Amino acid sequence: MKKVFKSIALAATMTLSAGVALNANANTATLDKLLEQVKKDRISEGKINKKREQEFMAARADKQALLKKAKSELAAEQARGERLKNQFAQNEVTLAKKATELENAKGTLGEMFGVVRRAATDTMGSISGSIISAQYPGRDDLLVKLAEAKELPTTKELEELWIALQTEMTESAKVVSFDTEVVGLDGETSVQRVTRVGNFNLMNDTNYLIYNIDTKQVQPLGREADGHYLAAIENFTSSASGEMAPLFIDPSMGNLLRLNTQKATLEDRYHAGGIVGYIITGVLALGLLIALERLITLSLMGSKMRSQLKNTANPSDNNPLGRILKVYHNNKNADVENLELKLDEAILKEIPKVERGVTVIKILAAIAPLLGLLGTVVGMIETFQQITLFGTGDPRIMAGSISMALVTTAQGLIAALPLIFVHSIVAAKSKSIMHILDEQSAGIIASHAEKEQA
């Protein structure tokens, strides 16, 4: 390919140089022509230039006029600027003068403005949180306007503030009933007859209510107060007007009632014990049931034995002493050693009936505190698990489960105390019966035999 291009280029150059040599004579004629042409052209160029020169000269005169005009305009504007500046300065002075005039005219009113604002801000806090707002809603709108206003309050607004303060004062001395919407815990609204005691308490016929500042609604407490507080309400609302009735009042305007709902009840604490707590309850119930059964059986046995003791001649089958006496009656003619062996055998038969259950109560009494300890350990494990998850930053999380852990210890002790006590009673009873059978039955038989022989 390259070779083809080279040969073509070579051929082209050779043809060109041949052409230049051929045309040399013809060129001199055209050069003369060109010279002629240039000379002619110079004359016409000169003409054109002259014409343009003349045009420029004419335009220059125009521009001069324009410049002059612009300059005069600038001078006029500058003069006007000066004039306005003077006027502005003058106005400033007048303004300052007027401001002082206004200040003088306002005088003590300015101080009053500050007082009004402060009073409005103060009152806003107490009024929006006051339960009187449940009866007269929307009272704090005006106060918000007054507290945030930049201009002087009008006389009407001042009067409104006065009235708002006065209303709060007057109403806080009253015990009144009115109908209002109450939002229940399930979210349902109902119109209820509500009694307000000053600005302390709000209640319906049976329960205390609180006024929620954020939602501006009347609500029941999350958890009912204790029964004797509620009983006082019922007495109070059912008493005739003019009659005196005692009533529990929350002097902290609802805060104590709210705190009361946070406090764990006895039932809550019991359930905080968890499964271990229920097992301890089961142990306590089982122990008490066994103890009750034992107490009844042993008392019956004891009383029957006492009546048998008065009547040794006629042994009956319904009590251990009678059964032992019967052995003697059946073996009256046997020798002493034989009789003693038979008596021992009869006593051995009676022992399990008397001692049954006593050790079980003792074991249950010992198990209960151990179970409590188990619950504590389980609770502590839970605590440490929470620490691994959440760290020790919030003592509240830890404290919650620690108090739960301790509840089981308390439950264990509470279960153990009565069980120990009951065991001592049952053990004493069974021991006294055992003594009668073990040590005294032979004596009873001996004295009976002596009486018969005499």
Added chain:
Amino acid sequence: MLFLIEIWESVRDFIATGGDVLYIVAAVLLIMWVMMIEKYWFITGVFPGIKKDIIAKWDAREDTTSWYAHKIREFWISEASEKINERMLSIKTLVAICPLVGLLGTVTGMIQVFEIMANQGTGNPRLMAEGISMATIPTMAGMVAALSGVFFSTRLEAKAKLAKEHLVDSLPHH
């Protein structure tokens, strides 16, 4: 009179700081001491009369050496010793219960401390102090109650044992 009121006031303050468990301690202590005083009175006042009767009855017997006589002697001794040892077990149990009741107070007090911590945080040590005093005072009261019981109940036991031995020694086989 004023003196008594002052004492009552201080007792009330003590119970207020120690919590309701102190009532249980007080009840246990009261029952324990009533039983112990009754026992003392029985052993020193009533039992010598019973003992005298038994000795007189035994001395009146002609036969004191046969199997029957032995058994009758044992019967009387057992009867008398049962009267002496009546409620002794209950007294010992009550002494043992006292520290347990104190411990119960400790646990309930600690529950209160942790509950306050759970509700209010650890910011205010004054709130927690109430629970801590409820935890420590019942323990102390339980300990003191138990100590007062331990000494006298042991003395009582020794006395009862001695009285029984005296009775046994006073009934010779003649």
